[in-house]
Amino acid sequence: MAQFSTISIVLISCSFLTIIQRTQSQLALNYYSNTCPQFPLIMQQVITDKQLSARATAAGVLRLFLHDCLVDGCDASVLITSNAFHKSERDADVNLPLPGDAFDLVTRAKTALELQCPGVVSCSDIISVATRNLLVMVGGPHYKVLLGRKDGLVSDASHVQGNIPTTNLSLSQIIDIFGSKGLSVQEMVALVGGHTIGFAHCKEFANRIFNFSKTSQSDPAMNPQYADRLRKLCENYTKQPEMSAFIDVFTPGKFDNMYYKNLKHGLGLLQTDQDIAVDSRTKPFVDLYAANETAFFQAFANAMEKLSVYNLKQGTDGEVRHRCHEFTNLNAHQVAKDRYLGDL
Numbered sequence: 001m002a003q004f005s006t007i008s009i010v011l012i013s014c015s016f017l018t019i020i021q022r023t024q025s026q027l028a029l030n031y032y033s034n035t036c037p038q039f040p041l042i043m044q045q046v047i048t049d050k051q052l053s054a055r056a057t058a059a060g061v062l063r064l065f066l067h068d069c070l071v072d073g074c075d076a077s078v079l080i081t082s083n084a085f086h087k088s089e090r091d092a093d094v095n096l097p098l099p100g101d102a103f104d105l106v107t108r109a110k111t112a113l114e115l116q117c118p119g120v121v122s123c124s125d126i127i128s129v130a131t132r133n134l135l136v137m138v139g140g141p142h143y144k145v146l147l148g149r150k151d152g153l154v155s156d157a158s159h160v161q162g163n164i165p166t167t168n169l170s171l172s173q174i175i176d177i178f179g180s181k182g183l184s185v186q187e188m189v190a191l192v193g194g195h196t197i198g199f200a201h202c203k204e205f206a207n208r209i210f211n212f213s214k215t216s217q218s219d220p221a222m223n224p225q226y227a228d229r230l231r232k233l234c235e236n237y238t239k240q241p242e243m244s245a246f247i248d249v250f251t252p253g254k255f256d257n258m259y260y261k262n263l264k265h266g267l268g269l270l271q272t273d274q275d276i277a278v279d280s281r282t283k284p285f286v287d288l289y290a291a292n293e294t295a296f297f298q299a300f301a302n303a304m305e306k307l308s309v310y311n312l313k314q315g316t317d318g319e320v321r322h323r324c325h326e327f328t329n330l331n332a333h334q335v336a337k338d339r340y341l342g343d344l
Contacts, residue, residue, distance in 0.1 A: 026314055031125075031147035036117035043126070046109045047133050050101070055253055058134035059197040060099030064106075065131040066191070066307075067095055068124070070181060071163045073311025075152030076123035079106060079324045082157075092160035097201060103325075105130055110324050123324035124149040128308050138197055140255030143301035146309060150318025153327065167204045171275040171282070181310050183303065189276060189285040190299035191307070195247040195269075196259035202230075202237035202244060205270050209234065221274050223266035230269075245269060260290035 032039040051057045068078040071089055078095060080088040089095060106126055113121045125147050132145050165174040178188040208219040209230045218227035230245060237243045246252035247269045248259045262268065263277035263286055276282040289296035321328045 027146035027148040027309070027312075029144060029146060032117075032121060036113065036120045038116050039113065039121060042112050042116060043109055043129050044133060046105065046112055047130055047137070050105045050108065051134060051137055054101045056099060056199070057101045057105055058138045058255075059194075059199060060102035061105060061127070061131050061134050062194050063198065064098055064102040065127050066194070067098060067164055068127060069307050069310055070177070071160050072152060072154065073313065074124050074128060074149060074308055075311075075313045075318060076127060076321070076324060077152040077155035079103065079123055079127075080155035080327065081325045087157040088155040089157055089160050090155070092157040094160060094164050094166055106324050114322065119320055119322060122149050122151050122318075122320045124151050124313075126324070132304070135255055138253060138255045141297035141301040143305050145305075148314070150313040150315070151321045151324075152313050152318055153329070165272065167200075167270050167272055169272070171272065171279050174272060175281070181307065183307065185281050186285050186299065187303040187306065189282050190289070190296065190303045192273075192276060193257070193259055193289060193296055193300055195273065196257070197252065197255050198247045199244045199252070200247055200269055201241065202234035203241060205230070205245075206234060206237060208271060208274075219271075219274070221266060221278075222268070226267050247273070257289050257293040257296045260286050260296065264290055 064078065065074075067089075068074060068076060071077065078089045078098070080090060082088045082091045090098075106123060109126045109130065110121075110123060113126070125145075128145050128149070129147070132143060136142050163177060163180075165177055169177075175185055175188060178185075178191070183191070208222060209217070209227050211217065212219050218224070218231070226249065233245055234243055248262060249267060249269075250262065251258045259273075263273060268274040268277055277286050285299075289299070319327070319329050
């Protein structure tokens with residue numbers, strides 16, 4: 001019986017690897033070399049222009065990529081707008097703060113590509129390439145982006161909850177979210193390093209700097225001077241909900257390992273940041289990446305490559321949208337939606 005179980009596990013593992021390899025074999029680095037040879041140049045021009053005019057674009061697009069891929073895979077479903085009959089992922093509470101600059105970049109890129117090669121380049125490929133190129137622009141690592149994704153046919157706000165980490169979740173819950181996508185604890189810690197160019201609205205960390213306890217105005221784990229400055233910045237956040245702070249206080253516009261270094265000195269902005277700095281499951285990786293930027297860059301690049309091919313839509317399971325904010329094939333959308341509801 002033990003021998004049978006071992007053989008079964010090996011066969012299952014081999015089948016799983018075969019599925020992954022088959023999925024990736026339908027993708028290619030040069031997928032558009034014949035159908036849209038200007039794709040790389042058009043993307044780089046749009047990305048450069050947008051980042052130079054709006055410096056927060058890189059952080060916004062990275063966040064858009066993560067929020068898209070963590071919910072039903074990298075299929076641009078987060079771009080779909082709601083209508084009077086249906087609420088899409090984009091309007092789920094956790095997605096409402098997604099920056100307009102990120103959506104604007106995708107729209108600009110799609111418009112330019114449709115003029116050059118209509119109906120060829122998917123919105124999900126645009127997001128993936130834009131994310132990588134923007135990260136490189138602000139100092140981050142270059143990594144391979146396989147192309148050939150199709151855009152999803154389902155976008156439902158009800159799918160979002162429990163798939164995207166939020167500041168009110170425990171570290172164990174966040175680890176479980178990433179684990180459900182096949183990502184290890186180390187890969188999770190590496191991806192969280194994207195906070196080095198990120199920002200957060202005051203309401204997301206207000207409980208750490210205002211009336212934390214009966215004996216302390218702020219979280220004792222937070223650097224006191226840092227907490228004082230945040231209180232001044234956010235003093236009117238209830239009246240001005242758009243108020244925000246950079247997560248990396250020293251080099252917010254540069255992709256580096258300063259985020260991890262900050263955590264070791266009480267300069268973590270969010271409760272989840274503080275948690276990964278002290279928990280025994282994550283602290284070793286925080287310490288490693290704080291001391292070794294090369295190790296962080298390599299781990300981050302590998303995790304991004306892995307996440308970017310999670311639960312891809314190909315063939316009849318997806319489409320190439322003409323406009324990224326709306327489905328092109330409404331019949332296929334309805335069939336896919338009915339199929340999803342039937343699987344619940």
